[in-house]
Amino acid sequence: MKYPTSPTPSTSTSFAGTGGFASRSTSPLPPPAQYSANCLSATSKSYRFLRRLFKFNQMDFEFALWQVLYLFIAPQKVYRNFHYRKQTKSQFARDDPAFLVLLVVSLCVTSLAFAGVLGLTFARTLWFVFYVVFVDCIFAGIIVATFFWLVTNRFLRNSQLDPDIEWGYAFDVHLNAFFPPLVILHFFQLFFYGWLVLRSELFLSRLLGNTFWLLAFSYYIYITFLGYNCIPHLKNTRYILLGFPIAFILYVVTLVMAWNVTYSFVDFYKYRIY
Template sequence: MSQYSHVKYTTSPTPSVVSGYSGASRLTSHLPPPVNHRKDCLSATTKSYKYLRRLLKFNQMDFEFALWQMIYLLIAPQKVYRNFNYRKQTKSQFARDDPAFLVLLIVCLCVTSLGFAYVLGLRFLQSIGFIFYVIGVDCLLAGVIIASFFWAITNRFLRTNSLEPDIEWGYAFDVHLNAFFPPLMLLHCIQLFFYNWLISHTWFISRFLGNTFWLLGMSYYVYITFLGYNCIPHLKNTRLILIALPIIFLLYLVVTIIGWNATISFVNFYKYRVY
């Protein structure tokens, strides 16, 4: 018999290795699932309640990041929507959970509306009523209607299949707010510097400049709206939104040729609402 016959070989791991594997197994079993696959995601009502509750808690808002978004909506809107995708991966929602952007947008509306009221020659109380009308109707009420329309259309017709998650209404409203900001700067701010001494006249250059401002503002709104839905991977045929662009350009040519100044009509409509 060989001198090594009493030695027994085994291929089983050592106790320390076994304990290590079991510990890793227990650790893995206690890890939370990826955020996109959790079943305990907050409901839409809960998300809305948390969002509205933070509206008056200014110390919890990230105004610096909201200001960054506003700047990039003017110069590179694609970068803004990359952040929405990051939020979906980390917080399981596309919609903003920080109302800082909405607060800054309302501040911008107040400031630009005061400038508009000055151009219109409104008195103090008329100016206050004008500001509330612009915020409540032109921005928020119109936003609710437009967001509800796109929310219904995208969920009904643009999802690749019915098993994909619904588009959040809050995200549709965020897309409206994003798309609303650049036209606000063009039509309620920059345009005012040209109104009294140029756009308000009956010259061709007056209506050309006034209508061009509207062309840029409406085109910007459509393009940023398109970017908002195009960045969602499970939506199809989002380029249909861009069909509005040639229609807007055709209307621009028609109204300019027939001698209609959209800016003057817009200002007269505002005067009619406040007087």
């Protein structure tokens, strides 16, 4: 049986406003590995993903690293490759856990550095890493992904006859959006720890620290928007961008209230592990 020919991953589709894809252009990202035209059930896809979670020799870490890089400099190009996956593998969600593994490793490394800056003991460092990986990232991601999965399938599809948004894809969107804030808040911010926390009474300290948080939230909102905007049969995805003015208003309020957000979250981190 012959399958219809799908576009090769060497070309990509550019965005036309908020309505989907229009023109074609070359993508600098490498093609996803392991082409397959088979359409699997959600249960089968989940089982295959979990089965590969500890088979590192089967993961495409090169492609995952490309995604990490482009999430910072051109996140829309990452989602063009999700579109290719839908064409070639009949699913938007990742079938390769390499990106999740890279994210967890990055969380562990940056959390260890964060714990070192905070001066935590070995036992409390392990507890801190556990909280960051399994609560702040994965558990919170399950909640956020479930929320967007329900909202998009209930309110944002053009027609109820259109295919459902996969829960796995909603979780992938969260992971994509989580990576840049992780680097901003758990890595770059550490270089200014003395200013952001130890001198929290200064206006410049509040301005710098709260700006880091504003930048992190802005990345999360924008990458989340791109994740749902790239699906052709979704409408009104621009409403996700309402998070921008809300984040900016909160940013201004924190400065007016002389609230150092970084200082408060460091206290919260310490409270959870003591």
